[in-house]
Amino acid sequence: MAERPYTLLSCGMSIDGYVDDTTEERLLLSNEADFDRVDAVRAQCDAILVGAGTIRQDNPRLMVRSGARRAARIARGAQPDPVKVTVTGSCHLDPEASFFTAGDADKLVYCATSTVEGARELLGGRATVVDGGDPVDVRLVSADLGARGVRRLMVEGGGHMHTQFLAAGIADELQLVVAPFFVGDSRAPRFVYDGAFPWSSDNRATLAEVRPIGDVVLLRYALSERFGEP
Numbered sequence: 001m002a003e004r005p006y007t008l009l010s011c012g013m014s015i016d017g018y019v020d021d022t023t024e025e026r027l028l029l030s031n032e033a034d035f036d037r038v039d040a041v042r043a044q045c046d047a048i049l050v051g052a053g054t055i056r057q058d059n060p061r062l063m064v065r066s067g068a069r070r071a072a073r074i075a076r077g078a079q080p081d082p083v084k085v086t087v088t089g090s091c092h093l094d095p096e097a098s099f100f101t102a103g104d105a106d107k108l109v110y111c112a113t114s115t116v117e118g119a120r121e122l123l124g125g126r127a128t129v130v131d132g133g134d135p136v137d138v139r140l141v142s143a144d145l146g147a148r149g150v151r152r153l154m155v156e157g158g159g160h161m162h163t164q165f166l167a168a169g170i171a172d173e174l175q176l177v178v179a180p181f182f183v184g185d186s187r188a189p190r191f192v193y194d195g196a197f198p199w200s201s202d203n204r205a206t207l208a209e210v211r212p213i214g215d216v217v218l219l220r221y222a223l224s225e226r227f228g229e230p
Helices: 032-043 052-058 067-075 113-126 138-147 159-167
Strands: 006-013 047-051 083-088 107-111 128-131 152-155 173-178 206-213 216-222
Touching: 006 032, 006 159, 032 067, 032 206, 032 216, 047 052, 047 159, 052 083, 083 138, 107 113, 107 138, 113 128, 138 159, 152 159
Parallel strands: 006 152, 006 173, 047 083, 047 152, 083 107, 107 128
Antiparallel strands: 173 216, 206 216
16 A cells, blocks of 8 residues: 655734635735745645645646746656646635636545535546545545555645644644734634644644744644655
8 A cells, every 4th residue: 555645834914813804815924035935835746736725716727836846846757747636525616716727737626425426527537536535534635645656745724734734644744834913803714623733732843943034934743754855
């Protein structure tokens, strides 16, 4: 059986733990220097995963922005962009979303067993639809990605995806950027939601790095013995 991918969670949040506010515009929680750092991390990954809610809310392209990094990926025999992955229970997705239309990277959609047939009809040839269990189990998703040759996976949110990967104990690294402001609205989405996490006051995560990046700070946590694998 193929080893599951090294799994890196990446998130930006406010001082009070929110990843967005309640307005229609996307809340920018970082700065250009940190966006470039995230682009460099993306370029080193085989796949990027976001939840369906992130696709609906933010319409991300999930592509490597730097031309030099794209060229370096091609030079080492990889595609210019990592594989795009999403997880959905309902498959309420727009086939015209940037996730499906931007770039030439392969797209994988893991959905609940009961929605597989409808998802394949909806998306046609724009993505490979995979049965992720009912309900979708991120452990199955991770195992399937490993079997497909994904060795390094970057999970970019949203909060429900971060919660599921952390609670399942299949996260190896957390890169958490804290922005220097508060959101102060309990209706806003959070970094994580309720869950039984392996890390608690009795089992503290290892803080591996603290790095100021302009007006934000990167906190890098080692969550498994695999931390730092290339």
